[in-house]
Amino acid sequence: xxxxxxxxxxxVTEMGQEVTLRCKxxxxxxxxxxxxxxxxxxxxxxxxxxxxxxxxxxxxxEDRFSAKMPNASxxxxxxQPSEPRDSAVYFCASSLSPGDTExxxxxxxxLTVV
Amino acid sequence: QKxxxxxxxxxxxxxxxxxxxxxxxxxxxxxxxxxxxxxxxKGPELLMYTYSxxxxxxxxxxxxVDKSSKYISLxxxxxxxxxxxxxxxAIFNQGGKLIFGxxxxxxxxx
Numbered sequence: 001x002x003x004x005x006x007x008x009x010x011x012v013t014e015m016g017q018e019v020t021l022r023c024k025x026x027x028x029x030x031x032x033x034x035x036x037x038x039x040x041x042x043x044x045x046x047x048x049x050x051x052x053x054x055x056x057x058x059x060x061x062e063d064r065f066s067a068k069m070p071n072a073s074x075x076x077x078x079x080q081p082s083e084p085r086d087s088a089v090y091f092c093a094s095s096l097s098p099g100d101t102e103x104x105x106x107x108x109x110x111l112t113v114v
Numbered sequence: 115q116k117x118x119x120x121x122x123x124x125x126x127x128x129x130x131x132x133x134x135x136x137x138x139x140x141x142x143x144x145x146x147x148x149x150x151x152x153x154x155x156k157g158p159e160l161l162m163y164t165y166s167x168x169x170x171x172x173x174x175x176x177x178x179v180d181k182s183s184k185y186i187s188l189x190x191x192x193x194x195x196x197x198x199x200x201x202x203x204a205i206f207n208q209g210g211k212l213i214f215g216x217x218x219x220x221x222x223x224x
Contacts, residue, residue: 004157033212042122042216043158043202056209091157098210101146105157 006092006106013113018080021109024073025094033093033103034067034077043091049075050098082113115140118205120215129224133190137203137215140184147179147186148204152217158202161188193222 005024013019025032034046047057052069060067064083069075079086089110093103120137127133139147145166150158164170167181176189186203202217 035214042120043214045211045213048211056211093157093212095212099146099206101148101163101206102160103212105159108155108157 004092004094004104004106006090006109008109009107010110011112013082013111015083015113016081017113018078019082019086019111019113021077021090021092021111023075023077023092023106025075025092026104027073029094029096029104030072031095031098031100031103032069032075033095034075035091035093037089037091037108046077079111082111084113087112117141117207117213118203118215120203120218122216122218124219124221126221126223127193129193129195129222131193131222133188133193133197133220133222135188135190135201135203135218135220137186138184139186139205141208142181142184143208144205146206147177148212149175149177149188150202150204150214152200152202154199158214161201195222195224198222 007022033048035043037043046059047067049069067077089108091105091108093105095103118139148163149161151161152158162172162177164177164179167179170177174191178187198221200217200219203215
């Protein structure tokens with residue numbers, strides 16, 4: 001398996017634009033996580049899904065952020081409208097089952113909003 | 115109070131030194147304690163985990179949990195330049211969320 005695949009690897013966009021980040025989890029994994037990493041705040045959990053169902057989105061910073069998982073092999077994180085403070089590295093991770101100690105991370109998407 | 119807290123460092127040591135990385139956590143009900151390693155511009159990878167309290171050893175790495183003080187540690191013996199990375203502790207909270215500490219940036223100088 002190729003691991004967790006995220007796209008794009010880098011995204012530069014202007015303030016106010018819509019940004020969509022994509023993730024393909026490892027086949028057979030039932031849990032999917034979206035994290036955001038910054039120097040100031042570290043790795044923050046935004047939302048996680050079990051069996052394609054959002055379980056906890058309390059980490060989503062505001063209504064500008066939304067995430068979907070239409071099927072077991074694809075998830076998106078959307079920011080609309082984007083702001084400079086959204087600049088960060090966004091990671092997607094998947095694990096075999098809820099509560100599994102090992103989550104496998106993608107390479108991340110480095111987002112810069114100017 | 116954050117559920118898990120970690121000193122971000124940075125920490126710089128000479129090659130061969132013993133490294134001690136530490137975290138504190140807030141809830142005595144937590145049972146699983148993980149250490150992830152993150153190289154520059156990569157995603158974190160699981161290094162090792164412990165269940166409940168006690169020690170777990172894997173080569174040069176030892177993970178330790180002290181539940182009485184809610185303290186978790188990672189020790190690296192005979193540190194190598196290839197150990198230079200950010201080390202993140204993590205816990206599963208009551209809601210089943212995988213929560214990370216801020217990470218400690220370690221640099222091992224040849």
